[in-house]
Amino acid sequence: MNYISIQDIDDINAWIEAAKAIKSNPLGDVELGKHKTLGLLFFNSSLRTRLSTQKAALNLGMNPIVMNVSGDAWGIEFGDGTVMNGNTAEHIKEAAAVVSQYCDIIAVRAFPTLTDKAKDESEQVLNAFAKYASVPIVNMESATGHPLQGLTDALTISEYTTKPRPKVVLSWAPHVKALPHAVGNSFVEAMQKMDVEFVIANPEGYNLNPEITKDTPIYHNQAEAFIGADFVYTKNWSSYEDYGQIKNTDPNWMITNEKLGHAKFMHCLPVRRNVVVEDAVLDSDASLVIQQANNRTYAAQLVLKKILEDLQ
């Protein structure tokens, strides 16, 4: 069993209940992962994923080992049949096979280029690990998805909702850098599986991949989308249509207390204060960002638990 995408979740409500059970008794399966090794490979920066996934492994009695691949390891070649006379020193075929001998599960973080759409959509790095490793693979945020975050967000909404069918808005917000679509994509896929009223708000030219958003309503008017919202999940992403470009930095899309009304504020973090969201929101009780980050441990622990049970 791999955990590559939100589509690997068969029954999201059952997974949420299982994650809540783990959260209420985090050391209940401390024997399950005994003498098992989790390898965490990072091609990009991380705070939450790096620590919460290790914490989840430790709660299951596993031994986590971590590597920053970019910089610390040899440059990895992903091309098939490449004459390796350039900057890459070893091929993914050897690298994945070797790491598989040290680890029972391999978790990988590999962001998109945001310049080569076809390469990013092929999920070159993650899929190469899935192909050439002989052990299960966990996605710790790839070019197009962040399913540990999406599962976390579904759990958090389930915990904090006061209604059977809350209204959830995914809102784009401005940013100074071109950012990936992965968090937005996985949040959309998670919300489509949940019993919520779900809409997206983003400027013109910023629609996410229509193969992911499907029939989810998209508003280009943020205020209209926010009417009656119970949860506002905020994330910047670069343009998908004009791939990887920054086409809009309109500060009027920043999240403020006034816009939020009675809604709870969510963000995957890290977040740029007073660019994406004003201080007053993050410093208020409306913000769930710290609780979300806490739930990363239990989402990861559920995924690792399922994989360990599948290995038995």
Ligand SMILES: NCCC[C@H](NC(=O)CCC(=O)O)C(=O)O
């Ligand atoms: N893992 C959570 C988000 C990671 C990444 N954010 C960032 O790169 C923010 C960087 C900055 O603010 O400089 C993203 O958007 O996918």
Ligand SMILES: NC(=O)OP(=O)(O)O
């Ligand atoms: N939310 C999240 O994935 O955070 P990191 O990038 O710090 O891991």
